[in-house]
Structures are given as structure tokens and as C-alpha cells.
Amino acid sequence: MDILQKITELREELQQHNYNYYVLDTPVISDLEFDMKLKELQELEEKHPEYYDANSPTQRVGGAITKNFETVQHEYRMYSLDNSYSKEELQEWEQRVHKGLGTTAVTYTCELKYDGASISLTYENGKLAQAVTRGDGFQGDDVTNNVKTIRSVPLKLRGDYPEKFHIRGEIILPLDGFAKMNQDLIEIGETPYANPRNTASGSLKLQDSSLVAKRPLDCLLYSIIGNNLPISTQFEGLEKAREWGFKAPKEAILANSIQEVIAFIDHWDVHRHELPYETDGVVIKVNDLYQQEELGYTAKSPRWAIAYKFKAEQASTKLDKITYQVGRTGAITPVANLQPVQLAGTTVKRASLHNADQIAKLDVREGDTVFVEKGGEIIPKIVAVDFTQRQENSEPTKYITHCPECGTELIRKEGEAQHYCPNFYGCPPQIIGRVQHYISRKAMDIEGLGGETVALLYNADLIKNYADLYELTKEQVIPLERMADKSAENLVNGIEKSKEIPFERVLYALGIRYVGETVAKKLAKHYKSIDGLANATLTELILVDEIGERIAQSVIDFFENEKNRMLIERLKGYGIQMELNEATDTSVSDKLAGNTFVVSGVFEKFSRNDLKKAIEDNGGKVGSSISSKTNYVVAGENMGPAKLEKAEKLGIPIISEDDFAKMINN
Structure with a gap:
């Protein structure tokens, strides 16, 4: 041979x-036999480097060093899920699904919601090409070298896989492995x-x-994404994933009604603690992929899926002191400083009020x-007071009247819940917060500069605003x-x-109140330059698609301020x-300007x-749904009956x- x-x-x-052991959990040889064969392969590869293969089983031991993780744009956005906390909310979601599709003939895939770090794996010609973290949903970090070391992630696929596709899932740390890691540290x-989730993410x-x-x-996969995939339902996708070599947990079921969904939830609410990993809920998805496309997305979440969160863990502890934080917009947030308490695997010392x-x-x-909960098991919050434990000399909390940082008297606008410090240009947390926003990943993404360093620069009197960053020298920064x-x-x-x-x-980075990523893109595309936007009137701004009066007034206020104009x-x-770079602007023409289209059905060309x-x-x-503002519906085969009926009704x-x-083309 x-x-x-x-x-x-x-x-x-x-x-x-490897597949037998880590995916099927049915090993047929001993660990020693496996290690002997792996060692034999390593020795052969070392003697014959001409036969190197990046996807060889020997590459799972790692060794590659990544100093800077490259930021990668997701080909398909990674959306977050809407959460529900009651059976009633689930039933309301089902009603919206039926209404959106114009039919009650809907089945659902129920999957456990794994508590880990989201990952997107890309496979080309049956080989792992790239692994990217969720990041902000639009882009994430390339962590391919690290993910290759996870034994349940196949480096090569088996079966009838597509030429190229993405598969999403969670990187998790099983509870027994987490316990062993901690025991080793304690010793x-x-x-x-x-907790396992943060440890997996940090890994x-x-x-x-x-x-x-x-x-x-470990890596649990649950969603296949790409063009011309050989699947028509979510449940079929899970089965295909297993055939190709992925670890897609078998707890998932196909439910024919919301009652079956609720039965699945009730079962796992009791039995989830028997699982080898953490789960904090159930994800319910419309099973049919065509129906998923028909339902579409909101700005943040798919309409065809929802996460049911198990009741949050609760603990009681003493509230020592209420302090107040000042955000970059001047908003005041009261914070409860607590006696440390264990909650859902973490030590909680602070909670938002x-x-x-x-x-x-x-x-x-x-x-x-007080009783403390984790809202969505992420952000601690106080949900109630144990009045039986209240001290006799207790006095009601008097909310502060002046900024805790600069002493300026606070304001509270009519109809708003929060108090604000109006000292926009003199309040340190606001200044630091605006610069931190300016350098953030979705904004200017300044490598080598983090939030803590911004605070150091400000406190060293080196910057007072984000424009000052461009005058910094290496010699000024080194003493920090x-x-x-x-x-x-x-x-x-x-x-x-x-x-x-x-x-x-850049427009998003400026920190104009209410101007988030999406609004910044719309304004940039409409006005083409900062000067065009600065000269717009309130009426003109309101006429821009999806720009309401509140956003428009905020933009006007920003540019009317002389300090902002100077910056x-x-x-x-x-x-x-x-100015908008024409090279990056994909606009071809304005032939369809002023028209809203809704796309529905399956198309050939x-x-x-x-x-x-x-x-x-x-x-x-x-447009995502048909309304009186829709001008045309582009219809393919099997157009959704609800959309067809509504379009005909509205003419x-x-x-x-x-x-x-x-x-x-005309």
C-alpha cells in the first residue's frame, strides 16, 4: 500500500x-485504540508534508495562533428571536401566523433552546470553509481555527450535501465538562x-x-441556509443535517397544533434538568420553508419563529444602596446595588430599576x-419587595433631582419615563459615552481603541469629543x-x-438621538451627504420613508447646535x-422611486x-406585508392566499x- x-x-x-463517538454517542473502539491510530496518522503526515490536508483529523488538536480575529460579513443575516413567556403569547403568535398565511394548515418544529454561543458554519464542496460568530447579526468574527478543534463539528461531510451552504447552531459546554474544568481550577x-455559556463564548x-x-x-446545529437546498421543511433540514454528519439534537419534534407545542414545552420544563447541557426554553418554528418565506421578517426577528422562555430563576437578597448611572444621551438609570446572590449560574450584585x-x-x-430575576435570563431585575422583611424606620425612595456626575438639574420631558441630564457637552459620562459609541464596531470600528481606553483618554485631558481622536499622537498615548x-x-x-x-x-457614529443603524442608512441614501442632511427641513425629513416626526426633530436639533456643526x-x-461613496452605492436607477413592492411566491428567473x-x-x-401603501405585488407560483385576497380587495x-x-429594463 x-x-x-x-x-x-x-x-x-x-x-x-469521531462521528460515532461525538455525534452518535456509540463508539466502537476504545479511546486508546483511537489515540494509537491518530498518532500513526500524525507521524505519517509529519514525514510526508506534501499530503497536508487542513481538514485532517490531526488538525483538531489545534496549534494555530490568531492574534486578531477578522471581521466577516454574514452572507445571510443572523436574526434574533422574539421571546414569549406565557402560553397566551404563543397562541397570539399562532394567530398572527395563520393571518399572515391565510391558512390554519400549519405545522411546527419544536426544538430546545440551547444556552451557548451562536455560530454560523460555511461548507464548500463538503468541507468546513469558515466559522463565524453571531456578532451583531450582520457581521461576526472568523473563529475557524478554534471551531475546527470541536470534535462534533464535521471537517468533511458525508452523503448528498449541497455544493455550498451555511448551517447555524450553538457552541455549548456540557455540564459535566464544565464541572470538570472548574474542579481542575479549584485544585x-x-x-x-x-457559567457554561460565558465559558463557551470566551473559548x-x-x-x-x-x-x-x-x-x-460541543456544537449543536439546527438551521440550514443557502440557495437551492434539497429540503422543503425545517424538520427535514434537521434530518438532513444528521445524515451529513452534524450533531442535530434528536429532542426536536414535529407538532401539528399549538396544543402539541405546549405539551412539548410542559415536558421539557420539568425534564430539562436531566439534559447534559443548559437550556432556557423552546424554539417554535413554522415547519414549511416556503411558509417561512411568505411570513418574512420584522426589522429584528423572523415572523415564523418564536422562543418560549422557561420561567426565570428567582432569588431574594438585600438591597444595600440605590445609585444612578448617566448614559451617553444623558438618560439617568437607577441601579440597585445588592448583597451578592447566586442566580442562574452567575453571581448577581447589581440590578436595573x-x-x-x-x-x-x-x-x-x-x-x-427584594426578589431578583433575570429578565430573559440575561439582565437581572428586581420584580418585587418582601414587605414582611421591611425595617420599621424605612423611608420611601426620593428620586434624585440633580445629575450625580456634574450636578446639573435633571429634566423629564412630558410623556417620557426617564429623567435626563441636559448638560450635553459638560457631563463626563455623556462625553465618554458618545466617543465610545463613535468607536464601536457598528460605527467607526476603530481597532486598538476600547471603551476603557476612551475613559483614560478623557481623564488624561487628551480628548473632549470624538473629533479630538484624530489629533492624538503615539507619544501622547504611550503614558496611559x-x-x-x-x-x-x-x-x-x-x-x-x-x-x-x-x-x-459615520452618520450612525455621530450619535444623533433616535438615529440607529437602519435610519442612518436610509438618511445617507436619501441625502447622499452630510450637507444635504444638515440643510433638510423638518417637513422634508418627515417625508423620507420611515422617518417620523420624533426622528426628524432630533436631526434638526442636532444640526442647529453650533458645537455639532463645528465638530x-x-x-x-x-x-x-x-458623502455617500457611489462605488458602494448599488443603486442602478430611480425608475421605481416612490413605489412599494411586496414579493410573494416561488419564481423561475x-x-x-x-x-x-x-x-x-x-x-x-x-414591503413585508400588503397595505394601502403597497403599489405592486410581484407574484410567483403558489402566492400566499392571504396576500392574494388582500391585494385583490385593495385593488x-x-x-x-x-x-x-x-x-x-424599459
Whole structure:
């Protein structure tokens, strides 16, 4: 037998044993036998480097060092799920699904909601090509080297897999593995990890992949995404994933009614503690992928899926003191400082009290014994006071009247829940917060500069606003705490590189109140430049698609402020992009300007995504549902009956994909 044949056979054999052990949980050889075969393969590969294969089983031991994780754009956005906390909310969701589809013939896939770190894996020609963290849903970090060390992630697929596709899931740390890691730390006198979820997430960002390989991470997959996939339902997707070699948990079921969904929830609410990993709820998805497309998405979440969260864990502890935080917009947030208490795997010391109304509603006072919950098992919050434990000399909480940072008298606008500090340009947390927002990933994404460093720069009197960043020198920065020569150089270089950030992100970075990512993109596309936006009137702004009076007035207020105008002039002088780059603008024409289209059905010549892109590239707007504002419905085969009925009722023209092609080609 020649060397290459021997290497190939060993690789295939080890991949099968790996699959048997980590995915099927049915090993057929001992650990010792596996290790002996792996060692034999390693020795052969070392002697014959010409036969190197990045997806060999030997690569799972790690060794690659990643100093900076590259930011990667998701080909398909990773949405978050809407949460529900009651059976009534589930039934309301089902009613919305029926209404949106115009039918009650809907089945659901029920899956456990795994408490881990979201991941998107890309496979090309049956091989793992890339692994990217969720990030902000639009882009994440490339952690491929680290994910390759996870034994349940197949490096090569089996069966009839597509040429290219993405599969989403969670990287988790099973409870027994987590307990073993903590025991090892305790034995050497180190501090144990707080909880499996955070430990799994942190593992993905370790620079040395050989360290990741030593952690007993697992990967549970649940969603296949791509073009021309050989599946028509979510449940079929889970079955296919298993056939191709993925670990798709078998607890998932197909439910024919919301009653069956609730039965699944009730079962796992009791039995979830028997699972080898943490789960905090159940995810319910419309099973049919075509129906999923028909239902579409809101700005943040799919309409075809919802997460039912198990009741949050609750604990009682003493509230020592109420303090107040000042955000970048001047909003005041009261914070309950608590005696430390264990809750859902973490030590809780602080909880949000939201605003003055919430304090009054709960009648929370310093010295009270309070019940603390994790809202969605993430953010701790006080849900009630144990009045039986209240001290006799207790006095009601008096909400502060002046800013705890700068002493300015607080204001509270009519109809708003929060108090604000109006000292926009003189209140330190507001200044620091605005610069931190400016450098953040979704905004200017300045590498080498973090939130703590911004505070150090401000406290050292080196910056008073985000424009000051562009005058920083390496020599000024080096004396800062924990700042070495290379760190200072990276910071200055990162600031310089931010001059390439496109205008729509610059506009978001400016921190105009109510102007988030989506609004910034709309305004940038409409006005093309900062000057065009600055000169817009209130009426003109309100007429821009999806820009309401509140946003419009906030934009007007921002540009009417002389200090803001001076900052923008300085940014222009430093070379910041203040105009839409035509090269990045995908606009083809404005033939469809002023028209809203709804896309429904299955098409022959276009994919639905291609259709939507063509509408936007030619100046039109894509609507998610039919209304009186819809101008055209582009209909393919099997158009949703609810949409067809509504379009006919409102008298909205229904056109084919050929009609649409003529509209944009004429």
C-alpha cells in the first residue's frame, strides 16, 4: 500500500470513529485504540508534508495562533428571536401566523433552546470553509481555527450535501465538562468559571487554538441556509443535517397544533434538568420553508419563529444602596446595588430599576429584601419587595433631582419615563459615552481603541469629543495605563484607518438621538451627504420613508447646535467620509422611486432575494406585508392566499416576474 493511500484510509477511519463517538454517542473502539491510530496518522503526515490536508483529523488538536480575529460579513443575516413567556403569547403568535398565511394548515418544529454561543458554519464542496460568530447579526468574527478543534463539528461531510451552504447552531459546554474544568481550577487554587455559556463564548476567542482543543466544547446545529437546498421543511433540514454528519439534537419534534407545542414545552420544563447541557426554553418554528418565506421578517426577528422562555430563576437578597448611572444621551438609570446572590449560574450584585416610575410602582427602598430575576435570563431585575422583611424606620425612595456626575438639574420631558441630564457637552459620562459609541464596531470600528481606553483618554485631558481622536499622537498615548509602544501604534493606526469608513456608518457614529443603524442608512441614501442632511427641513425629513416626526426633530436639533456643526467641519478636515461613496452605492436607477413592492411566491428567473435587491437598486421599497401603501405585488407560483385576497380587495396590481423585468429594463 502506498503512503498516500494509507494516510487517506486512516483519515477516513478516524473521521468515522469521531462521528460515532461525538455525534452518535456509540463508539466502537476504545479511546486508546483511537489515540494509537491518530498518532500513526500524525507521524505519517509529519514525514510526508506534501499530503497536508487542513481538514485532517490531526488538525483538531489545534496549534494555530490568531492574534486578531477578522471581521466577516454574514452572507445571510443572523436574526434574533422574539421571546414569549406565557402560553397566551404563543397562541397570539399562532394567530398572527395563520393571518399572515391565510391558512390554519400549519405545522411546527419544536426544538430546545440551547444556552451557548451562536455560530454560523460555511461548507464548500463538503468541507468546513469558515466559522463565524453571531456578532451583531450582520457581521461576526472568523473563529475557524478554534471551531475546527470541536470534535462534533464535521471537517468533511458525508452523503448528498449541497455544493455550498451555511448551517447555524450553538457552541455549548456540557455540564459535566464544565464541572470538570472548574474542579481542575479549584485544585490548583484558581477562580472557577461563572457559567457554561460565558465559558463557551470566551473559548471561541482564545488566541491559541490548542487551548480551545483542551476544552470539552460541543456544537449543536439546527438551521440550514443557502440557495437551492434539497429540503422543503425545517424538520427535514434537521434530518438532513444528521445524515451529513452534524450533531442535530434528536429532542426536536414535529407538532401539528399549538396544543402539541405546549405539551412539548410542559415536558421539557420539568425534564430539562436531566439534559447534559443548559437550556432556557423552546424554539417554535413554522415547519414549511416556503411558509417561512411568505411570513418574512420584522426589522429584528423572523415572523415564523418564536422562543418560549422557561420561567426565570428567582432569588431574594438585600438591597444595600440605590445609585444612578448617566448614559451617553444623558438618560439617568437607577441601579440597585445588592448583597451578592447566586442566580442562574452567575453571581448577581447589581440590578436595573429602570426609572422613577418603576421605583414608585414597586415601592423599592434601600435596606429592603427584594426578589431578583433575570429578565430573559440575561439582565437581572428586581420584580418585587418582601414587605414582611421591611425595617420599621424605612423611608420611601426620593428620586434624585440633580445629575450625580456634574450636578446639573435633571429634566423629564412630558410623556417620557426617564429623567435626563441636559448638560450635553459638560457631563463626563455623556462625553465618554458618545466617543465610545463613535468607536464601536457598528460605527467607526476603530481597532486598538476600547471603551476603557476612551475613559483614560478623557481623564488624561487628551480628548473632549470624538473629533479630538484624530489629533492624538503615539507619544501622547504611550503614558496611559496598560499602553505599550505597539498598543499605542495600533491605536493611532486604527484611528487613521477609520477615515475609510463609509458615510452611512459615520452618520450612525455621530450619535444623533433616535438615529440607529437602519435610519442612518436610509438618511445617507436619501441625502447622499452630510450637507444635504444638515440643510433638510423638518417637513422634508418627515417625508423620507420611515422617518417620523420624533426622528426628524432630533436631526434638526442636532444640526442647529453650533458645537455639532463645528465638530462636523473638523471631521471633514480630517478626511472622514461625509458623502455617500457611489462605488458602494448599488443603486442602478430611480425608475421605481416612490413605489412599494411586496414579493410573494416561488419564481423561475429570480430568487426572492434577487427580486428584492433589484427593487431597492432601482429606487423602490420592499414591503413585508400588503397595505394601502403597497403599489405592486410581484407574484410567483403558489402566492400566499392571504396576500392574494388582500391585494385583490385593495385593488393593488399583481404583476409577474416578467412584468417586473420589463419595468426595470424599459
